[in-house]
Amino acid sequence: MKRGLFIAFEGVEGVGKSTQASLLAERVRAELQREVVLTREPGGTALAEKLRQIVLSGADGPIDDRTEALIMAAARASHVSQLIFPSLKDGRFVICDRFAGSYLAYQGFGRGLELDVLKIVTHFSSYAIDPDMTFLLQLDPAAAMARKGTSRDRIEIETDEFFARVAKGYEELSFSDSWVTLDASLSVEQLHEEIFAHVLRVIQNFGEK
Numbered sequence: 001m002k003r004g005l006f007i008a009f010e011g012v013e014g015v016g017k018s019t020q021a022s023l024l025a026e027r028v029r030a031e032l033q034r035e036v037v038l039t040r041e042p043g044g045t046a047l048a049e050k051l052r053q054i055v056l057s058g059a060d061g062p063i064d065d066r067t068e069a070l071i072m073a074a075a076r077a078s079h080v081s082q083l084i085f086p087s088l089k090d091g092r093f094v095i096c097d098r099f100a101g102s103y104l105a106y107q108g109f110g111r112g113l114e115l116d117v118l119k120i121v122t123h124f125s126s127y128a129i130d131p132d133m134t135f136l137l138q139l140d141p142a143a144a145m146a147r148k149g150t151s152r153d154r155i156e157i158e159t160d161e162f163f164a165r166v167a168k169g170y171e172e173l174s175f176s177d178s179w180v181t182l183d184a185s186l187s188v189e190q191l192h193e194e195i196f197a198h199v200l201r202v203i204q205n206f207g208e209k
Contacts, residue, residue, distance in 0.1 A: 004034075004092040006084070006129070007199065008099040010170060011137035012163050013156050014144035015184040016191065020137065021097045023192045024199065028093050032203075037087040040097035042075035045082045051075040056153040063154075065111040069118065072103055073125040080127050088129075100126055101134055101173050106155070109169025110162050133202050135195055136174045139184035141167050 007024070009017040018040070025038040042052040051071050054060055063071070076099075087094050100122045108115045141163035148156060174181050180198050182191060 003088045004090070004094060005133075005199075005203065006088055006094045006096070006131045008096045008101065008131040008134045009137065010098060010101040010105070010134055010173075011139070011184060012141045012144050012167055012170070014147035015137040015139045016147075016188065017097050017137055019188060020135070020191060020195055021095050023188070024195055025093075025095050027192075027196055028095075028199070035090075035092040037083065037092050037094045038097075039079070039083060039094065041079060041099055041102065042072055044079040044084070044096075047078045048075040051078075056155060058154040065107070065113055069103075069107040069111070069113055069121070072107065073121050076100070076103070076122065077125040077127075080125070080129055085127060085129060096131070099131055099134070101136070101170070101179075104173060105166045105169035109172075110158070110166040112165075130178070132178065133198065134176070134179045135198070136170055136179055136181045137184035137191070138167075138170070138181050144184070 009021045011017055021038060021040075025036045028034050028036050041048075042055065043049045051074060055063065055068055055071050055075075084094050084096070103122050104115060104118055107113050108118045142160060145156070145160075145163065173179065182194055184191065186194070
């Protein structure tokens with residue numbers, strides 16, 4: 001591999017993306033002896049984290065759908081240029097809790113914005129970088145949201161219909177060859193083992209020992 005491996009986790013709120021991303025990062029460091037950058041979207045840089053707070057808190061007033069989409073894109077541009085691209089170039093693994101898949105699922109299918117436009121925007125904001133593999137953790141949106149409890153951010157308080165559209169969007173996006181759909185109702189340990197097995201196969205395909 002001339003660069004590091006880029007892995008993203010996707011899914012609706014409450015499916016366990018953050019948990020599985022952390023577990024994978026720990027195991028890659030321990031068993032494969034590789035440097036790992038564990039990050040998230042929106043976020044990952046000081047600027048992107050500030051933009052994340054603006055979008056998720058709603059503390060600065062109402063945010064219309066297009067403004068939300070552009071803030072998310074700006075956060076990704078900062079994230080990719082300052083953290084993801086340099087890390088991959090240096091041969092590190094990058095494990096990201098959400099990436100462009102969330103952008104299309106939430107802002108496209110969820111908000112109803114034009115997918116063709118969003119694809120151009122995300123191609124531009126991501127510097128044309130795509131994950132080598134994306135894990136879609138799939139669970140019924142209502143069951144997934146029940147895991148979140150009552151403390152929810154601006155997007156997590158959206159309607160059941162919104163999350164049903166997001167889940168449908170993820171289903172359509174998952175037909176890509178680089179996406180792996182897994183059952184998020186499995187135990188944390190079972191799900192982790194499946195994820196790590198897929199990662200090992202991808203590494204072997206890259207010719208890595």
